[in-house]
Each structure stands twice: as C-alpha cells, then as structure tokens.
Amino acid sequence: MTTPDPLVKTLTAAQIAAFERCAAEVLGRPDDPTIHTDEDLAREAGIAGPPIASGMVTVAFLNEYLEARFGPAWHESGHLSVAFVAPTRAGETVTVDATETGRRTTDDGEVVSLDVWCANEHGQRATVGSADVRLPGGSS
Amino acid sequence: MKRPFSFEEAEVGEELRALSYEVTAGKLDAFRAATTNPRASMITIAAKEYAYLLWAVYEEVMSINAKHEAWYSKVPTVGDVITARGRIADKYVRRGRRYLVVETRSTDQTGDEICRNRVTLLIGGVDAVDGA
Numbered sequence: 001m002t003t004p005d006p007l008v009k010t011l012t013a014a015q016i017a018a019f020e021r022c023a024a025e026v027l028g029r030p031d032d033p034t035i036h037t038d039e040d041l042a043r044e045a046g047i048a049g050p051p052i053a054s055g056m057v058t059v060a061f062l063n064e065y066l067e068a069r070f071g072p073a074w075h076e077s078g079h080l081s082v083a084f085v086a087p088t089r090a091g092e093t094v095t096v097d098a099t100e101t102g103r104r105t106t107d108d109g110e111v112v113s114l115d116v117w118c119a120n121e122h123g124q125r126a127t128v129g130s131a132d133v134r135l136p137g138g139s140s
Numbered sequence: 141m142k143r144p145f146s147f148e149e150a151e152v153g154e155e156l157r158a159l160s161y162e163v164t165a166g167k168l169d170a171f172r173a174a175t176t177n178p179r180a181s182m183i184t185i186a187a188k189e190y191a192y193l194l195w196a197v198y199e200e201v202m203s204i205n206a207k208h209e210a211w212y213s214k215v216p217t218v219g220d221v222i223t224a225r226g227r228i229a230d231k232y233v234r235r236g237r238r239y240l241v242v243e244t245r246s247t248d249q250t251g252d253e254i255c256r257n258r259v260t261l262l263i264g265g266v267d268a269v270d271g272a
Contacts, residue, residue, distance in 0.1 A: 055205035
C-alpha cells in the first residue's frame with residue numbers, strides 16, 4: 001500500500017446541492033430545502049456569500065482519500081474524528097491530506113494513526129482531526 | 141407529529157425513531173456524482189442519518205455540524221436495507237454555545253453493523269460558521 005498524493009477537489013454549488021439531494025433521498029424528500037441549497041434559508045440563518053457545503057461533504061472527501069490510502073481496510077475498521085472549524089464554500093478548491101502519527105501492533109493487526117485535514121486553496125484548514133485504521137496482517 | 145425542539149428540555153438518553161432505507165443503484169450513482177468519486181460507497185449517506193433521526197422527531201431548528209466521529213465496519217451494497225437507530229447522547233453549553241450530541245448505529249438486513257457515528261451539533265450557532 002502506498003501513500004497517495006493529496007486529494008484535490010473543486011467544489012461547486014451544483015455539487016453541494018446534489019449532495020444534499022442524494023442524502024435527503026434516503027427519506028424520499030430530495031427536494032427539501034436546507035441552508036446548503038436555499039439562499040433565503042441561508043440568509044435567514046445569517047450565512048452570507050457562496051453556499052457552504054455540509055460537513056459531510058468533506059467527510060466524504062476524507063473517506064475517498066483514506067480508502068485510496070488503505071484500501072477496503074478503511075471501510076471495515078476505520079475510525080474518523082473531525083471538527084469543522086471553518087466553512088467550506090462553493091468555488092473553493094479543497095485539498096485532502098494526512099500525516100501518519102503512529103503505529104501499534106494489536107492481536108488483530110497493525111493500527112495506523114494519522115492527523116487528517118481538508119484545506120482550501122489559501123491553506124486554511126476547514127476540517128481537521130484524526131483517523132485510525134487496522135491493517136489485517138500488518139501490511140501497509 | 142413532531143414536537144417543538146427545546147435545548148433545555150432535550151433529554152440525554154432519549155431514543156430516536158428508527159429509520160430504514162434500501163441502498164439502490166440510483167442512490168449510489170447520485171452519491172458518486174455528488175462527491176465526484178466514481179468508486180464511492182454509500183457510507184457517508186448513512187452518516188447523515190443523525191439529522192434525519194433527530195428532525196423526524198422534533199421540528200427542525202437551525203443547527204451546524206461542529207464535530208463528527210465515525211466508526212466504519214462494513215460497506216453496504218446495492219440491495220441492502222439499512223436501519224439506523226439513534227439517541228441523544230449528550231448536551232452541554234460551552235462559551236455560551238449550546239451543543240447537542242447525537243449517536244447513531246446503522247446495521248444491514250443481517251444485523252451486521254455498517255457504521256456508528258457520534259455527531260456534535262451547534263444549536264442555533266450561525267456565528268460558528270463565519271466566525272470560526
């Protein structure tokens with residue numbers, strides 16, 4: 001398993017709306033407005049400027065990066081813990097990256113720990129946290 | 141019928157209504173398009189269940205994700221029926237801001253765990269968006 005390059009995503013308003021729609025589809029209510037898709041609701045909530053993405057969009061980006069880095073092990077044993085410390089807005093280019101902070105051996109395999117983040121094109125980290133994953137057989 | 145949400149009256153430990161849905165090819169395709177990841181799984185849709193579980197019981201109020209923690213166990217596949225259950229796990233006030241913590245656990249039709257989540261919502265905290 002190799003360390004991938006940082007994942008780079010450009011976020012559009014259409015993408016943010018599509019994410020909200022498909023998440024709400026779970027309930028059969030894909031057209032329900034949210035602060036992420038409805039300008040009036042956003043304004044009412046005091047959010048000005050380009051639409052902000054749900055924090056779950058950056059979680060999806062982190063999942064993509066971590067799956068690329070660790071393969072199926074990520075979705076079978078991954079643990080992610082993040083804080084949303086700044087908004088991620090339509091029009092921004094998001095870079096997803098991580099640094100390894102430690103490894104330990106357990107009875108079930110090797111556990112790798114990382115610091116993870118999503119940053120905008122100005123280098124501001126909007127989503128920050130940590131991740132752990134168990135690698136069966138200790139391969140990495 | 142939904143109840144008005146009151147942070148003060150929200151009870152830690154309250155079990156929320158369960159939610160079930162089928163993973164379809166259409167939902168998976170939509171998710172992959174929205175995340176521009178042609179190999180994405182449905183796993184983060186499952187993670188957003190916290191909001192649906194909470195606001196299915198209460199009248200929705202303004203809230204913002206402050207923190208998110210997830211434990212993944214299994215990738216759901218098309219045809220799986222996912223059931224999510226959740227509870228209000230905690231609430232607290234810090235620096236004048238009100239936080240509500242919701243925990244969810246999603247399983248498939250065999251009872252296997254797909255993922256668990258612990259989400260911290262900033263209730264009515266618009267300033268946390270632009271002021272963060």
